[in-house]
Amino acid sequence: GENVEQHPSTLSVQEGDSAVIKCTYSDSASNYFPWYKQELGKRPQLIIDIRSNVGEKKDQRIAVTLNKTAKHFSLHITETQPEDSAVYFCAEGDNTILYSGGGADGLTFGKGTHLIIQP
Amino acid sequence: NAGVTQTPKFRVLKTGQSMTLLCAQDMNHEYMYWYRQDPGMGLRLIHYSVGEGTTAKGEVPDGYNVSRLKKQNFLLGLESAAPSQTSVYFCASSLRLAGVHEQYFGPGTRLTVT
Numbered sequence: 001g002e003n004v005e006q007h008p009s010t011l012s013v014q015e016g017d018s019a020v021i022k023c024t025y026s027d028s029a030s031n032y033f034p035w036y037k038q039e040l041g042k043r044p045q046l047i048i049d050i051r052s053n054v055g056e057k058k059d060q061r062i063a064v065t066l067n068k069t070a071k072h073f074s075l076h077i078t079e080t081q082p083e084d085s086a087v088y089f090c091a092e093g094d095n096t097i098l099y100s101g102g103g104a105d106g107l108t109f110g111k112g113t114h115l116i117i118q119p
Numbered sequence: 120n121a122g123v124t125q126t127p128k129f130r131v132l133k134t135g136q137s138m139t140l141l142c143a144q145d146m147n148h149e150y151m152y153w154y155r156q157d158p159g160m161g162l163r164l165i166h167y168s169v170g171e172g173t174t175a176k177g178e179v180p181d182g183y184n185v186s187r188l189k190k191q192n193f194l195l196g197l198e199s200a201a202p203s204q205t206s207v208y209f210c211a212s213s214l215r216l217a218g219v220h221e222q223y224f225g226p227g228t229r230l231t232v233t
Contacts, residue, residue, distance in 0.1 A: 009159070034221070043209065043224040044162065089161055106152055106177060107222065109161040 006090050006110025014118050019080055021113045023090035024072040030092040033066060033073045034107070039086045047088075048075070077115075085117045120145050123225035125210050131231045132200045140195040140228050142210030150213045151193035152177070152222065153185060155206040162209065168193055200232045 005024045013019045023033075034049035050057045050064045050073065057064050061080075066073040077084055091107040123144045132138055142151065149170050154162040164177030168187040182204060184196045193212075197204060210225040 006161075043226050045224070046221045049221070091162075106164045106167050107162075108178075109163070111159055111161040 004090060004092055004108050004110040006113060008113060009111065010114045010116070012116040012118055013080055015080055015082060017080055019075075019077045019084070019115055021075045021088055021090070021115070022072060023074070023092075023110050024070075025092045025108075026071065027092065027094070027108075028071070029094045032093045033064070034091050034093075035064060035075050036089045036091065036109075037086045038089065038112075044089060080115075080117050082117050082119065085115060087112045087114050089113075122146065123210055123212055123223050125208075125225040125228050127228060128226065129229045131233065132197075133233055134201060136200050137196070137198050138200065138230075139197075140208055140210075140230075142193045142195070142212075142225055143191055144193075144212040144223070145191060146212065146214070146223065147190070148212035148214050148223075149190075151187065152211045152213075153183070153193065153195045154209045154211065155179065155204075156209060156227075157206050165195065165208075200230075202232045204230065205232045206230060 003026045007022050031052035035047050036044040037047045038044040048059050048062050048064050050066050052068055055066055061078045063076040089112050090110040093107045126141045152167040153165040156162050163179045165179055165183050166177050166185040168174045171187055171190040174185045174187055186194045208228045211222040213222045
């Protein structure tokens with residue numbers, strides 16, 4: 001993986017509204033796109049992921065869309081709740097890469113979005 | 120299962136001191152990773168291992184060394200700590216390569232170098 005740009009860095013929405021976080025990537029070989037949620041002082045945890053053979057994936061209030069042509073993917077959270085407040089990280093990787101020792105393995109993360117849910 | 124654990128949770132070092140961070144996982148995962156997290160920088164890969172006895176460099180390996188003598192443990196060493204290494208360090212593991220299986224993170228180690 002190479003660069004991953006994530007926007008916005010901070011997002012404030014009213015409780016009940018939707019939130020959208022967007023990421024773009026540069027490596028055309030990327031084919032795995034996970035999203036992690038990190039609450040204050042806690043470890044990152046996977047909330048949803050998508051592979052390049054799928055354009056959209058949903059899990060209750062959370063959905064991820066992928067546009068491989070434009071090299072961007074987005075996280076959508078509907079009906080936001082106070083417990084959705086956290087930092088969200090997008091990431092990209094290539095699950096076809098076997099061990100190469102060249103530093104290109106693992107995930108490349110975006111810089112994170114601080115999502116604030118206003119009561 | 121404890122999952123991924125890290126020791127210590129907090130540490131303060133003086134410039135030039137050395138220390139080792141320990142990561143342990145009880146999920147029989149092949150792959151293990153060390154990341155550092157700095158404000159506004161996301162998570163950056165330091166080193167990783169694809170199996171016992173193997174290690175490889177990530178995005179920001181300078182100033183760090185690692186060892187994977189046992190499958191369940193992945194050690195991160197700082198030989199001569201510098202203030203630029205003040206950060207939160209996360210270990211992670213996955214069953215296979217990150218793209219095939221989820222990465223599970225440890226609770227983190229907060230390191231301050233004065």
